[in-house]
Amino acid sequence: MTALLTGRVTAVHGSRFLVDTTGGIFDCVTRGKKGGIACNDRVEIKLTGSSGGVIEKTLPRDNLLYRSDRFRSKLLAANVDQIFIVTAAVPSPNPDLLNRCLVAAEAAGIPARIVVNKTDLPETAALLTRLQPYEELGYPLIALAAKQDIEPLRRWLADKTSILIGASGVGKSTLINQLIPEADIATREVSEALDTGKHTTTNTRLYNLPGGGALIDSPGMQEFGLQHLDSAGLQAAFPEIRALIGQCRFYNCRHMKEPNCAILDAVKSGKILTERWRSYQSLLNELDAPKY
Ligand SMILES: Nc1nc2c(ncn2[C@@H]2O[C@H](COP(=O)(O)OP(=O)(O)OP(=O)(O)O)[C@@H](O)[C@H]2O)c(=O)[nH]1
Ligand SMILES: [Mg+2]
Ligand SMILES: [Zn+2]
Known part of the structure; x- marks a missing residue:
C-alpha cells in the first residue's frame, strides 16, 4: 500500500x-x-x-473564498490571509462587483484591500476620489501602476498567502509578473500583438513569492453571486450596516423601504454610499428569489 x-x-x-x-x-x-x-x-x-x-x-480549512449562484458554487481559494480586489479606471469599473467581492471577503472572514492599478491613466484620479469612502470603511486603498512601480503592493505581501481577484483586464496577471518574473503569465498584449484574441487568465494558480509568501492569480470575473449567505449574514458583511443594526424601528427591518429605518436614513443623509446600499438591495433580492 x-x-x-x-x-x-x-x-x-x-x-x-x-x-x-x-x-x-x-x-x-x-x-x-x-x-x-x-x-x-x-x-x-x-x-x-x-x-x-x-x-x-x-484537510480542514482556515477559510474558503467562494461565490455561488442558485445552481452551484465556484471555489476561488482556501486558507488565504488577505484578498486584494484589483480595479482600474480602464476597463470601466463596476461598483457592484467591487461590493460583492468585499461582501464575500467579509463573509469568509478574510481581510480585504483594494488595489487601484493603472495610475498612469489620467482617468484614475476620479476613481480614487470615488473610492475614498471605502478606505474609511476599513478597506485600505493601494494605488499603483503595475508597469511602473510595484513597491506599494510588495510591502503588503511578505510571508502571507494572498489572492488577487477582480474584473478581466484590470491587470492581475501583470501585477504577478512584475512581482514574480518567473511566473511569466501570458497577459493581454502578447495576444494583441499576435492577434489571437484575448489572453485572459482561465485558471486559478498559486505562485511563490521570492521573499516568502505566495500570491494567487484568478480568472477575471463579471458576476459574483452570494447565494450562500442568508439575510443576517448579508447585513453583517456590510460594516456600515452592521454598525447600525438594532437602531431601526422594526427589529426585523430589511432596510429596503421600511419607515424609520436607520440604514435608509443614513443613505439619505449620505453617511452610507448609495452604491453600497444598491448592492445590498440587489443581493437581498437575489436571496429572496425562488430557488429551484
Ligand atoms: N496603462 C496600464 N496598463 C496596464 C497596467 N497594468 C496592466 N495593464 C494592461 O492591462 C491589460 C490587462 O492586463 P492583465 O494582467 O492581462 O489583466 P488581468 O486582470 O489578469 O485579466 P484577466 O486574466 O482577463 O482576468 C494588459 O494590456 C496590460 O498591459 C498599468 O499599470 N498601466
Ligand atoms: Mg489574468
Ligand atoms: Zn432598517
Missing part, C-alpha cells in the same frame, strides 16, 4: 489539480465526486505513477 503524501493545491484546471508536496509536484484527480477542491487547499494524495496522483482527502 502506498503511503499518503500531504501537499497543497497550487493550480486548478477543471477537474485536474496540481499538488505541491515535499516529494515533488503531482498532477492529481479526485476520487469520484467529493465536493469542491480549491486552490491552496491542503490535501492528502495517493500516488498513481511517477507524476500523477489521486486526492484522497481535503
Whole structure:
C-alpha cells in the first residue's frame, strides 16, 4: 500500500489539480465526486505513477473564498490571509462587483484591500476620489501602476498567502509578473500583438513569492453571486450596516423601504454610499428569489 503524501493545491484546471508536496509536484484527480477542491487547499494524495496522483482527502480549512449562484458554487481559494480586489479606471469599473467581492471577503472572514492599478491613466484620479469612502470603511486603498512601480503592493505581501481577484483586464496577471518574473503569465498584449484574441487568465494558480509568501492569480470575473449567505449574514458583511443594526424601528427591518429605518436614513443623509446600499438591495433580492 502506498503511503499518503500531504501537499497543497497550487493550480486548478477543471477537474485536474496540481499538488505541491515535499516529494515533488503531482498532477492529481479526485476520487469520484467529493465536493469542491480549491486552490491552496491542503490535501492528502495517493500516488498513481511517477507524476500523477489521486486526492484522497481535503484537510480542514482556515477559510474558503467562494461565490455561488442558485445552481452551484465556484471555489476561488482556501486558507488565504488577505484578498486584494484589483480595479482600474480602464476597463470601466463596476461598483457592484467591487461590493460583492468585499461582501464575500467579509463573509469568509478574510481581510480585504483594494488595489487601484493603472495610475498612469489620467482617468484614475476620479476613481480614487470615488473610492475614498471605502478606505474609511476599513478597506485600505493601494494605488499603483503595475508597469511602473510595484513597491506599494510588495510591502503588503511578505510571508502571507494572498489572492488577487477582480474584473478581466484590470491587470492581475501583470501585477504577478512584475512581482514574480518567473511566473511569466501570458497577459493581454502578447495576444494583441499576435492577434489571437484575448489572453485572459482561465485558471486559478498559486505562485511563490521570492521573499516568502505566495500570491494567487484568478480568472477575471463579471458576476459574483452570494447565494450562500442568508439575510443576517448579508447585513453583517456590510460594516456600515452592521454598525447600525438594532437602531431601526422594526427589529426585523430589511432596510429596503421600511419607515424609520436607520440604514435608509443614513443613505439619505449620505453617511452610507448609495452604491453600497444598491448592492445590498440587489443581493437581498437575489436571496429572496425562488430557488429551484
Ligand atoms: N496603462 C496600464 N496598463 C496596464 C497596467 N497594468 C496592466 N495593464 C494592461 O492591462 C491589460 C490587462 O492586463 P492583465 O494582467 O492581462 O489583466 P488581468 O486582470 O489578469 O485579466 P484577466 O486574466 O482577463 O482576468 C494588459 O494590456 C496590460 O498591459 C498599468 O499599470 N498601466
Ligand atoms: Mg489574468
Ligand atoms: Zn432598517
